[in-house]
Amino acid sequence: MSLSDFFTPIDLDAIAPKNGYYTSHLGSKISAYTDSFPDLDQPTDIAIIGVQEDRNAVNNPGCALAPDYVREKLYQLHEGSYTTKIVDLGNIRQGESITDTYYALKTVVAELVKNDIIPLIIGGGQDLTYAQYLGYEDLEQKVDLVVIDSHFDLEEDDNNDTIATTSTSYLSKIFLHEPNYLFNYSNLGYQTFFASQDSLRVMEKLYFDVHRLGALSYNIAVAEPVIRNANMVSFDISAIKSSDAGANANATPNGFYGEEACQICRYAGFNDKLSSIGFYEFNPAYDNNGQTAALLSQMIWYFIDGVYNRKKDFPLSPKSQYLIYKTSLVHDDHELVFVKSKKSDRWWMQVPYPSGGSKNERFHLVPCRYEDYQLATSGEMPDLWWRTYQKLS
Numbered sequence: 001m002s003l004s005d006f007f008t009p010i011d012l013d014a015i016a017p018k019n020g021y022y023t024s025h026l027g028s029k030i031s032a033y034t035d036s037f038p039d040l041d042q043p044t045d046i047a048i049i050g051v052q053e054d055r056n057a058v059n060n061p062g063c064a065l066a067p068d069y070v071r072e073k074l075y076q077l078h079e080g081s082y083t084t085k086i087v088d089l090g091n092i093r094q095g096e097s098i099t100d101t102y103y104a105l106k107t108v109v110a111e112l113v114k115n116d117i118i119p120l121i122i123g124g125g126q127d128l129t130y131a132q133y134l135g136y137e138d139l140e141q142k143v144d145l146v147v148i149d150s151h152f153d154l155e156e157d158d159n160n161d162t163i164a165t166t167s168t169s170y171l172s173k174i175f176l177h178e179p180n181y182l183f184n185y186s187n188l189g190y191q192t193f194f195a196s197q198d199s200l201r202v203m204e205k206l207y208f209d210v211h212r213l214g215a216l217s218y219n220i221a222v223a224e225p226v227i228r229n230a231n232m233v234s235f236d237i238s239a240i241k242s243s244d245a246g247a248n249a250n251a252t253p254n255g256f257y258g259e260e261a262c263q264i265c266r267y268a269g270f271n272d273k274l275s276s277i278g279f280y281e282f283n284p285a286y287d288n289n290g291q292t293a294a295l296l297s298q299m300i301w302y303f304i305d306g307v308y309n310r311k312k313d314f315p316l317s318p319k320s321q322y323l324i325y326k327t328s329l330v331h332d333d334h335e336l337v338f339v340k341s342k343k344s345d346r347w348w349m350q351v352p353y354p355s356g357g358s359k360n361e362r363f364h365l366v367p368c369r370y371e372d373y374q375l376a377t378s379g380e381m382p383d384l385w386w387r388t389y390q391k392l393s
Contacts, residue, residue, distance in 0.1 A: 003111060004037035006104040007090040015072040026301075027075030031087045038087035045084070045307060046118045049108060050091035053101045056166040057125025060249040062285040067091055067122045069284045073297035080301075082308040098164050102131035109135025113275045118307065120300065121278035126153065126167040129234040132278050133174050133182075134163065136231070142183035144273075145174070146230035148239045148264060150191045150213070150255060152199045167281065175206075184391065186226050188264065189213045189239045189256055207387040213254065220260045225367035227267040228346070233277045235265070237296065247283050247292030258295050265299040269306020272314040277303060313341040315348055315365055327376040336385065338373045339365065347373060351388040364392055 012034050021027035030048070031038045040047070050067025057063050071088070092108070095101040105121070109132055112119045121132060129147070136143050147153075157169040165173040174182060186209035203210045209226060216223055227233070238248045241255035256264070268274055282296055316322055316339065325338040337350040347370055350363040372382040 002037075003040070003089070003108055004033075006092050006108055007033060007037070008093055009033045009035070009090050010068070010071065010088060015068055015075065017076060021075065022078070024078045025075060026077050026079055026084070026086070029079050029084050029086065030075065033088060033090035038089060040087065040112075040115065040117065043085050044087050044117050046086045046120050046304065047112050048086065048088040049105070049119055049121045051101065051105055051121060051124035051128055052091050052093050053095075053098065053124045053128060055094065055098050055125075056127045056164065057281060058166050058168045058250075060125065060167070060281055060283055063123065063125055063248075063281055063283040064094065065284050066124065066282040069287070069290070069293045070122050070279075070282065070296050070300070073290065073293045074300055077297060077301050080305050080308065084304065084308065086304070099162050102128070102134065102163050105131040106134040106137075109276055110138060113139060116275075118274070119276045119278075120303070121276070121280075122282075122296075122300075123278060123280040126234060126236050126280035127165050127170045128280060129278060130163070130165050130170040130173050132232060132234065132276055133177075135276065136181060137179075141181070141231075143181055143231045144184045144186070144229050145182060145232055145234070146186045146188065146227055146268075147171070147234045147236070148188045148256075148261075149234075149236040150189055150239050150252065151194045151236075152187065152190060152203070152210075154199050154202065184209060184229065186229070187211065188223050188226060189216060191252075191254060207390045209384075209387065213256070216256075216260075220256075220263050222369070223264060224267045225347070225369055227264065227274075228271045228367040230268070230271060230274050231276075233268050233274060235261075235277070235279050235299075237279065237282045237292065240295070245282075245292040245295050247285075247287035248281050249283055249286060250281070251286070258298075261295070262299050262302040265303040266306040269303040269308075270310055271306075272310055272312055311341070311344040311346075313343040313346065315339050315341070325373060327373075329376050329379060329381065336376045336382075337363075338368070338376070349373075349382070349385055349388075351385055351392060354389075354393045364388065 052064040054064035153171045155169040242251035244258040323340040327336045339348040349368040
């Protein structure tokens with residue numbers, strides 16, 4: 001089966017401006033599926049995928065219409081100071097059942113990731129995150145998942161016999177999935193009044209990495225090492241405050257500012273190991289003058305900008321490009337070792353595998369901040385080191 005079998009073409013006439021695109025517009029640069037399916041054998045960095053599925057988007061029907069509204073704004077943005085190699089594969093329509101849609105998205109994500117092409121998904125409900133995650137099932141690698149969301153979507157899932165789930169329970173499905181290939185889950189922007197104490201205890205018990213909105217507001221740089229650790233990202237548009245992105249039936253007054261959302265997306269693009277990203281829950285029915293579609297298109301632009309400005313400095317090759325810092329703090333006979341890239345000034349921390357934990361590697365590298373190094377030099381154990389060590393055990 002060809003990937004083209006899953007997609008319907010884009011009606012460019014319906015979304016293009018009356019006078020067409022300038023030569024510098026992304027609409028002139030992106031190879032889009034209109035008459036013929038893009039040739040993925042040509043050098044390609046990013047593939048845009050629209051998914052017209054909202055049957056399990058709780059309280060937000062209508063978000064299936066999102067992809068073309070976002071394209072309309074995105075295609076009118078100018079290319080940055082680089083040469084993009086982006087294709088737009090068109091839209092995956094609703095399958096006969098929701099599991100058909102999941103299967104299509106899973107298959108497409110798996111094929112693209114295997115070919116070092118980043119799937120950029122425009123949904124659709126956030127339950128599609130599960131299908132995005134399933135794309136990694138046969139890739140024989142552990143997955144680090146980062147979700148930008150005001151809620152933990154951990155409600156009990158009633159779809160025990162199928163891969164179907166909902167936008168409020170897909171995380172439960174991921175956590176319980178067998179075989180388990182999830183190494184770490186991180187949340188950015190949860191709001192405490194939307195999080196039960198039981199769910200917070202689950203996160204603590206599993207050594208997951210969750211960050212309150214208040215801890216990130218006006219200090220968005222704290223999110224960078226968290227995002228740098230991700231293989232895949234899922235962004236719920238309702239994590240942005242309603243004054244900046246009101247096009248969601250579940251929008252709330254508090255959340256990230258638009259510029260913070262753009263910075264998060266740029267961090268995601270910078271991440272050398274990130275191999276897929278999804279933007280979910282945008283509902284054109286609630287959009288005021290196209291404001292949210294414009295913001296989401298700008299978030300995608302910043303992601304693209306990050307991809308084309310990657311430093312390719314994931315340690316440690318060559319070693320001459322890194323500085324090694326060792327601290328006097330010792331835990332279980334392991335001294336704490338930090339790595340700093342000369343290219344980007346970014347930091348990583350070496351966390352040793354417990355004996356017998358890994359046959360091929362002696363330690364696991366986890367992104368961190370300079371403040372973690374300062375904490376270790378002052379004699380305190382960084383919480384990030386401890387949580388990572390427990391997950392490796």
